[in-house]
Amino acid sequence: MHPHTPICPQCGAPLPRQALWRTVTCAYCSAEVTHGERIVRAASFRAAYLRSRAIDDASTCMVNCDSQQYRTLLPLGYGSTARVVLGQRQSALAERVVIKLAHPGATPDRLKREWQVLQQLQELAHPGAAYFSQRLPQPVLFGLAKETNGAQAEALVLRNPAGYWGSLADVIQHHRHGIEARHAIWIWRRMLEVLGYVHEAGWIHGRLTPAHLLVQPDDHGILIIGWADAQPQTAHVTPARDLMQAAWTIRSILHGGTDEPPIGHGTPAPLAAVLKQASEDAHWCANAGAAGIDQAVKSAAHAAFGAPQFTPFSPTT
Numbered sequence: 001m002h003p004h005t006p007i008c009p010q011c012g013a014p015l016p017r018q019a020l021w022r023t024v025t026c027a028y029c030s031a032e033v034t035h036g037e038r039i040v041r042a043a044s045f046r047a048a049y050l051r052s053r054a055i056d057d058a059s060t061c062m063v064n065c066d067s068q069q070y071r072t073l074l075p076l077g078y079g080s081t082a083r084v085v086l087g088q089r090q091s092a093l094a095e096r097v098v099i100k101l102a103h104p105g106a107t108p109d110r111l112k113r114e115w116q117v118l119q120q121l122q123e124l125a126h127p128g129a130a131y132f133s134q135r136l137p138q139p140v141l142f143g144l145a146k147e148t149n150g151a152q153a154e155a156l157v158l159r160n161p162a163g164y165w166g167s168l169a170d171v172i173q174h175h176r177h178g179i180e181a182r183h184a185i186w187i188w189r190r191m192l193e194v195l196g197y198v199h200e201a202g203w204i205h206g207r208l209t210p211a212h213l214l215v216q217p218d219d220h221g222i223l224i225i226g227w228a229d230a231q232p233q234t235a236h237v238t239p240a241r242d243l244m245q246a247a248w249t250i251r252s253i254l255h256g257g258t259d260e261p262p263i264g265h266g267t268p269a270p271l272a273a274v275l276k277q278a279s280e281d282a283h284w285c286a287n288a289g290a291a292g293i294d295q296a297v298k299s300a301a302h303a304a305f306g307a308p309q310f311t312p313f314s315p316t317t
């Protein structure tokens with residue numbers, strides 16, 4: 001520690017300790033002393049804070065949830081339970097969030113259930129928790145939202161995952177003839193990585209579809225969303241279900257949609273073999289688990305494309 005006594009630059013008298021962080025008046029020569037060159041006066045700080053809290057435009061859509069106020073910025077998507085929007089917390093520390101607003105008539109408490117599942121997933125203390133908690137949706141709050149137009153809806157507020165473009169269902173809309181097989185490999189492996197962790201902790205997602213997988217094109221990331229139907233593992237609810245759904249999702253993005261997409265001739269043979277087994281053989285999936293399938297995909301990718309290399313992915317072209 002370096003002892004430091006602030007002194008008045010005009011008369012050399014000692015100043016109170018507060019001179020280190022705010023403007024003080026010297027008791028001897030009455031000089032107004034400021035330590036730094038940049039100061040923020042309390043009155044202007046307060047005025048800026050009040051401005052940041054104010055609803056500056058009556059037509060702006062505001063969501064008031066659990067005493068927090070959010071301004072809605074952009075629509076992000078539409079699901080069977082909720083409309084999803086990008087929002088910003090109205091406060092001095094503005095935070096971008098994703099807000100799910102239940103449709104009128106949606107099954108009550110469905111968003112609450114999703115909030116509870118996500119909280120439990122975030123609280124897991126399994127090996128890898130610090131890494132995987134960042135790769136699962138992060139809940140902020142659940143509550144009743146009041147919009148400025150008077151409408152009320154259940155709302156689930158989530159952290160905004162940076163860099164995510166949209167879902168794989170949106171990717172399919174732009175790639176009507178399917179995406180390149182080398183991209184299907186990283187998408188599949190990212191899903192398997194998270195599924196391995198979630199299954200190890202005893203949870204099953206239960207509804208892996210292209211609409212429940214968000215893509216981060218720049219870093220080749222995948223975020224699994226839509227956790228309202230997730231359940232603890234039982235004799236009937238097993239990891240094999242998620243693993244087969246993951247494989248069907250890959251078939252879907254390789255083919256460009258449809259309900260039971262075939263494996264096209266354009267898919268390299270080693271990858272096509274793993275894909276067929278993972279999507280049609282529940283017993284094999286149960287034995288291999290996420291880690292075993294990941295290993296098989298890795299070997300198939302090596303056989304088809306050689307050593308891994310980063311290929312930029314465009315979700316739209």
Ligand SMILES: Nc1ncnc2c1ncn2[C@@H]1O[C@H](COP(=O)(O)OP(=O)(O)OP(=O)(O)O)[C@@H](O)[C@H]1O
Pocket residue numbers: 076077078079080081082083084098160161164165166167169170211212214225226227228
């Ligand atoms: N963070 C996000 N960034 C971009 N788009 C998103 C985000 N979250 C959701 N979406 C979009 O909104 C759509 C609906 O989201 P979600 O599946 O969570 O809603 P839902 O009503 O709960 O659906 P369901 O009831 O079928 O699970 C997604 O398919 C996706 O297109």
